[in-house]
Amino acid sequence: DQDPLVIFTPSGKRGHFAPGTKVLDAARQLGVDLDSVCGGRGICSKCQIQPSFGDFPKHGVTSSPDHLSEWNSVEERYKSKRGMIDGRRLGCQATVEGDVIIDVPPESQVHKQVVRKSADTREIVMDPATKLYYVEVEEPDMHEPSGDLERLCTALAEQWDLAHVRGDLRVLTQLQPALRKGEWKVTVAVHHGDGLTEARIMQVWPGYYDGAIYGLAIDLGSTTIAAHLCDLRDGKVVTSSGIMNPQIRFGEDLMSRVSYSMMNPGGAAEMTTAVRTAMQALINTIAAEAVIDPALIMEAVFVANPVMHHLLLGIDPVELGQAPFALATSDALTLWATELDLDIHPSARVYILPCIAGHVGADAAAVALSEAPGQSDDLVLIVDVGTNAEILLGNREKVLACSSPTGPAFEGAQISSGQRAAPGAIERVEIDPITKEPRFRVIGSEKWSDDPDFAAEAGQITGICGSGIIEAIAEMRMAGLVDAGGLIGSAEQTGTARCVPEGRTNAYVLFEGDDTSPRITVTNGDVRAIQLAKAALYAGARLLMDQMEVEHVDRVVLAGAFGAHISPKHAMVLGMIPDCEVDKVTSAGNAAGTGARIALLNSAARREVESIVRQIVKVETAVEPRFQEHFVAASNIPHATDSYERLRA
Ligand code: FES
Numbered sequence: 001d002q003d004p005l006v007i008f009t010p011s012g013k014r015g016h017f018a019p020g021t022k023v024l025d026a027a028r029q030l031g032v033d034l035d036s037v038c039g040g041r042g043i044c045s046k047c048q049i050q051p052s053f054g055d056f057p058k059h060g061v062t063s064s065p066d067h068l069s070e071w072n073s074v075e076e077r078y079k080s081k082r083g084m085i086d087g088r089r090l091g092c093q094a095t096v097e098g099d100v101i102i103d104v105p106p107e108s109q110v111h112k113q114v115v116r117k118s119a120d121t122r123e124i125v126m127d128p129a130t131k132l133y134y135v136e137v138e139e140p141d142m143h144e145p146s147g148d149l150e151r152l153c154t155a156l157a158e159q160w161d162l163a164h165v166r167g168d169l170r171v172l173t174q175l176q177p178a179l180r181k182g183e184w185k186v187t188v189a190v191h192h193g194d195g196l197t198e199a200r201i202m203q204v205w206p207g208y209y210d211g212a213i214y215g216l217a218i219d220l221g222s223t224t225i226a227a228h229l230c231d232l233r234d235g236k237v238v239t240s241s242g243i244m245n246p247q248i249r250f251g252e253d254l255m256s257r258v259s260y261s262m263m264n265p266g267g268a269a270e271m272t273t274a275v276r277t278a279m280q281a282l283i284n285t286i287a288a289e290a291v292i293d294p295a296l297i298m299e300a301v302f303v304a305n306p307v308m309h310h311l312l313l314g315i316d317p318v319e320l321g322q323a324p325f326a327l328a329t330s331d332a333l334t335l336w337a338t339e340l341d342l343d344i345h346p347s348a349r350v351y352i353l354p355c356i357a358g359h360v361g362a363d364a365a366a367v368a369l370s371e372a373p374g375q376s377d378d379l380v381l382i383v384d385v386g387t388n389a390e391i392l393l394g395n396r397e398k399v400l401a402c403s404s405p406t407g408p409a410f411e412g413a414q415i416s417s418g419q420r421a422a423p424g425a426i427e428r429v430e431i432d433p434i435t436k437e438p439r440f441r442v443i444g445s446e447k448w449s450d451d452p453d454f455a456a457e458a459g460q461i462t463g464i465c466g467s468g469i470i471e472a473i474a475e476m477r478m479a480g481l482v483d484a485g486g487l488i489g490s491a492e493q494t495g496t497a498r499c500v501p502e503g504r505t506n507a508y509v510l511f512e513g514d515d516t517s518p519r520i521t522v523t524n525g526d527v528r529a530i531q532l533a534k535a536a537l538y539a540g541a542r543l544l545m546d547q548m549e550v551e552h553v554d555r556v557v558l559a560g561a562f563g564a565h566i567s568p569k570h571a572m573v574l575g576m577i578p579d580c581e582v583d584k585v586t587s588a589g590n591a592a593g594t595g596a597r598i599a600l601l602n603s604a605a606r607r608e609v610e611s612i613v614r615q616i617v618k619v620e621t622a623v624e625p626r627f628q629e630h631f632v633a634a635s636n637i638p639h640a641t642d643s644y645e646r647l648r649a
């Protein structure tokens with residue numbers, strides 16, 4: 001006679017268990033995904049299960065109500081206090097007494113979060129560094145004179161397998177009232193620590209704490225700072241928000257900020273204060289939007305390019321402005337939030353992803369974590385387009401990285417009518433190849449400019465943003481308004497009065513202007529600025545391809561907020577990226593932000609990114625003579641005639 005058979009759905013996992021085995025224990029032994037926060041004490045109700053009764057010939061079992069132990073007083077108490085769906089049981093109370101089929105409803109499964117990758121999605125198993133534990137602590141007695149903290153730590157070790165946990169002074173001040181109020185039952189938030197830091201109790205609540213704790217994933221960019229507030233229990237993004245980086249007033253791009261620091265004594269400290277103050281303002285906004293106490297934010301994860309990384313940490317970035325571009329540290333860091341002047345939970349930790357090299361930062365490391373080129377069978381080129389393009393190329397065998405000084409033209413700077421991507425900016429452009437007439441769309445409106453309702457909906461047109469200028473120049477090239485060398489033709493040469501003389505060259509009038517909006521032209525200077533930027537991007541990618549000894553890549557991923565807006569076709573017409581089938585060019589959106597979120601929700605991903613970064617081969621564009629060669633060769637639009645003809649056809 002065999003022990004009763006238990007079959008779990010939807011996983012299909014099955015096994016025989018001695019009568020009297022708790023369903024929660026059976027699930028654990030089989031590796032079935034069944035949640036428990038209170039450790040099986042009938043308090044959290046996370047372990048709810050739904051047994052199915054009847055004959056199941058397919059499985060060869062008959063499952064009946066008396067094959068589970070009777071409804072007990074703990075379940076009764078839970079149901080009367082908080083309610084439970086009929087037919088459900090608590091997995092930590094019901095025991096197996098005969099063959100039974102048990103369904104684990106979605107809300108009882110340990111939460112997983114799915115993040116989008118360019119090619120597919122990645123599942124993140126929730127395992128954050130800061131977690132809540134419910135524990136029952138021995139009461140003190142006169143014969144056993146140990147302290148309350150020591151008995152709490154013993155309970156954590158026995159009930160949750162958490163060894164060597166410590167509590168700081170702040171926790172000690174909360175501990176005694178909490179233990180007595182909770183009648184020796186408390187919930188604690190523990191930061192697990194990592195190789196660098198020990199596990200610490202951060203907060204104690206009397207009894208079972210049913211509320212949330214939060215974490216922040218922050219992408220600290222040169223232009224914008226974006227943050228996601230996540231619930232550390234289930235990984236859900238509660239609120240996302242972003243602000244402009246206030247350091248823009250010290251310089252648009254990274255190098256000008258480095259020079260600000262070189263030229264102005266105390267400049268770096270000034271920029272550090274600016275960014276930390278802005279961070280706190282962003283955190284306060286996000287907490288207010290989510291209607292939570294910022295003190296419940298127990299952790300933050302940062303990704304940033306090397307200059308922003310150093311400025312956040314209060315390190316003068318001057319060394320990053322000159323060869324050999326030495327980082328103060330390239331390793332991942334775990335710090336106290338207070339060290340960065342962040343006013344969140346007073347014992348909160350901050351994890352900062354490792355940097356790859358002096359020009360390739362923690363943001364690129366985060367992209368490598370979320371896009372996982374090292375797990376790709378095909379050869380993938382990932383470009384994170386911003387003021388500096390960060391480029392990764394690789395597959396299972398190896399991954400290379402470099403950065404390329406594209407300058408701020410792709411963000412609309414250095415362009416005559418250029419502006420940041422904001423309402424009123426032209427972002428999409430089409431030019432009729434026969435009539436040479438343009439139509440366009442502006443941010444904030446869904447209508448094209450040839451729609452009768454366009455003016456009413458679009459409002460004032462203020463300029464052209466990065467994706468708009470790329471499309472405009474690519475469309476001009478396809479309409480024969482600009483030649484491969486980047487020269488805009490005259491009205492006679494092109495057959496359109498929209499080409500007008502400007503200085504010693506010509507410009508194309510995209511929008512004539514009206515009472516409210518200025519005239520918007522694409523000048524030869526604009527074409528030149530984009531040529532330089534795209535040649536730098538292309539040359540960086542080619543350099544990595546040389547090192548990899550390949551002529552082609554299988555797919556291209558455009559990352560970064562801007563990457564999300566570039567149309568692959570126009571990027572190819574311009575020659576921003578090496579030749580590749582257009583349908584193999586995809587966007588990963590803010591992949592760096594996604595990487596930060598992965599590292600926030602799963603502490604193993606931190607070790608993963610640290611190991612990925614150690615294995616990435618760094619290529620320094622500044623000292624590579626071939627970079628210059630590729631750069632010069634790539635300034636034509638596009639770089640290679642074959643792809644242009646193909647795209648045009
Ligand atoms: Fe918490 Fe069952 S595990 S109620």
